[in-house]
Structures are given as structure tokens and as C-alpha cells.
Amino acid sequence: GESVGLHLPTLSVQEGDNSIINCAYSNSASDYFIWYKQESGKGPQFIIDIRSNMDKRQGQRVTVLLNKTVKHLSLQIAATQPGDSAVYFCAETGGSEKLVFGKGTKLTVNP
Amino acid sequence: GAVVSQHPSRVICKSGTSVKIECRSLDFQATTMFWYRQFPKQSLMLMATSNEGSKATYEQGVEKDKFLINHASLTLSTLTVTSAHPEDSSFYICSARDLLGTEAFFGQGTRLTVV
Numbered sequence: 001g002e003s004v005g006l007h008l009p010t011l012s013v014q015e016g017d018n019s020i021i022n023c024a025y026s027n028s029a030s031d032y033f034i035w036y037k038q039e040s041g042k043g044p045q046f047i048i049d050i051r052s053n054m055d056k057r058q059g060q061r062v063t064v065l066l067n068k069t070v071k072h073l074s075l076q077i078a079a080t081q082p083g084d085s086a087v088y089f090c091a092e093t094g095g096s097e098k099l100v101f102g103k104g105t106k107l108t109v110n111p
Numbered sequence: 112g113a114v115v116s117q118h119p120s121r122v123i124c125k126s127g128t129s130v131k132i133e134c135r136s137l138d139f140q141a142t143t144m145f146w147y148r149q150f151p152k153q154s155l156m157l158m159a160t161s162n163e164g165s166k167a168t169y170e171q172g173v174e175k176d177k178f179l180i181n182h183a184s185l186t187l188s189t190l191t192v193t194s195a196h197p198e199d200s201s202f203y204i205c206s207a208r209d210l211l212g213t214e215a216f217f218g219q220g221t222r223l224t225v226v
Contacts, residue, residue, distance in 0.1 A: 008152050034215075043117070043204050043217035044155070089154060097143055097208070099215050101155045 008087060012108045019077040019109075023090035023102045026071060030094035035064060035075045037086045038104075044089060047075070052094075077107075085109045113139045115207050117218030124195055124225055132190045132221045134205030140185035141207035145215065146178070149202040161188045195225040 013019050025033070031052040036044035050057045050064045050073075057064050063076040073090050090102040114137040124130050134144055142163050147155040159169045159180050167180035179191040188207075192199055202222055206215040 036217075041202075041220070041222070043115075043206075043220045045217070046214065049214070098157060098160060099145065099206070100157065101147075104154050 008104050008106045010106045010108065012110060013080050015080060015082060015109055015111050017080055019075075019080045019084070019107060021075045021077075021088050021105045021107065023073040023075075023105075024071060025073060025090070025092050025102065027092060027094060027100070028071070030092040032093050033064070033066060033073050034091045034099070035062075035073075036089045036091060036101075037084075038089060039086045047088075080107075080109050082109045082111055113137075113207075113209060113214075113216045115141075115205065115216045115218040117205055117221055119221060120219060121222045122224070124223070126196055126225055127194055129191055129193045130195055130223060132192075132203055132205075132223075134188045134190070134207065134218050136186045136207045136209075136216070139207075139209045139216075141188075142185060142210060144182060144188040144205055144207045146180060146188075146190050147204045147206070149204060149220075151202075155204060158190075192223065195223070197225045199223065200225045 034049040035047040038044045048059045048062050048064050050066050055066050061078045065074045087104045087106045089104045091099045093099050116135045118133045144161040146158045149155045158173045159167045161167045161180045161182040163182045169175045182188040204220045206217045
């Protein structure tokens with residue numbers, strides 16, 4: 001069941017601001033990273049991915065940065081909108097077919 | 112993108128009964144499907160990896176006799192929660208990889224409540 005006292009990290013931003021969501025990973029063998037958006041009561045939705053041979057990848061309003069030296073991944077959302085409010089998860093895979101999810105960050109966009 | 116359909120989206124069952132959840136890849140063939148469980152305010156935890164035509168591989172701590180997985184075709188995997196108890200109440204999510212094996216596509220999840 002639910003662990004008492006376990007809370008998702010939260011980030012609250014104003015509409016129009018840029019958002020940065022961070023994720024740390026521990027597996028040095030991970031070679032593929034994905035950011036997912038999950039709205040309440042729904043399954044994860046793919047946002048953007050990056051392979052370990054890259055350090056930056058851009059999509060529409062989103063950018064993923066990968067720092068393999070410190071095992072850090074970030075998701076930048078430009079001009080954040082209320083519809084961006086959700087929980088964001090990073091996920092990694094490497095050496096196996098399994099996709100391992102990070103803890104998640106709850107993003108709240110204030111109008 | 113590819114579509115993964117999960118059914119039912121919500122189910123309420125009595126303690127001691129069994130519940131089956133279906134995961135279908137609608138427009139692609141999936142040799143591998145994954146089953147996750149997500150408790151409130153927590154991340155997705157991988158339960159098992161389901162391979163078409165073979166036994167599922169369960170993660171440590173997941174009881175294979177309680178969570179029965181069947182992957183009988185390239186488009187369908189099922190998860191049966193047997194002898195359900197209130198602590199099995201959770202959000203169950205499946206995902207599927209196509210034959211290229213790159214991106215994983217997720218179902219919409221199933222909210223299981225055991226009363």
C-alpha cells in the first residue's frame with residue numbers, strides 16, 4: 001500500500017514561465033531515457049526521449065538535457081501552460097528491455 | 112503514435128475474488144508487454160515482463176501465483192489478480208513495445224478497488 005509520508009516533489013510555476021524538472025539516475029549502463037507526463041487517473045504519455053550519445057534534444061516547447069557525468073536528466077518546458085499541469089516522470093533503460101521509472105515531480109501551473 | 116488499450120478502466124471487487132485486466136495493442140504487434148502497479152502519489156513500479164508465448168518474468172517481491180500473466184498473442188496480454196485483498200487496490204498500467212523495441216506505449220490504466 002501507500003507509504004506513509006511519501007510525497008511527490010512539487011514544482012509550482014506561473015503560466016508563461018519556463019519550467020525545469022530534474023531527475024537523477026543511478027545506472028551507469030542506462031543508454032536510453034524518456035520523459036513521461038501523467039495526468040490524474042491516466043497512463044503515462046510520452047513527451048520526449050534521448051539516447052546516451054546525445055546531451056540535448058529539443059521538441060516542441062520541450063528540451064531534454066542529459067549529463068552522463070553526474071547521471072542527471074532534466075526536462076525544460078518553455079512557456080508553461082495550465083494544460084502542462086501533471087506529474088512528470090523520467091524513465092531509463094539500458095542493458096535490458098525493462099523501463100525503470102524515477103520518482104516523479106508534480107507540476108502545477110498557476111494561471 | 113501506437114495505441115494500447117486497457118480494459119476495464121475501473122473495477123471494484125470483493126475480497127477473495129479474482130479480477131482480470133486486459134491489455135491490447137490495437138495497431139501494432141507487441142512481443143513484449145509490461146505490467147506496472149502505481150500506488151497514490153508514487154511512481155510506477157514494474158511488476159513483470161510478459162513475452163508472447165512464454166512465461167512472464169516477475170520482479171523481485173511480486174508473487175507470480177497471485178498476479179497471473181498470460182500473453183497468448185502478439186496483441187493481448189492479461190493480468191489476473193487472484194484472491195484479491197484490499198491491499199491489492201492500486202492503479203495497474205500496462206505498456207507494450209513494438210517489434211522494433213524502441214518506444215514503449217502505455218495503456219490508460221485500470222483502477223482496482225478491493226472492498
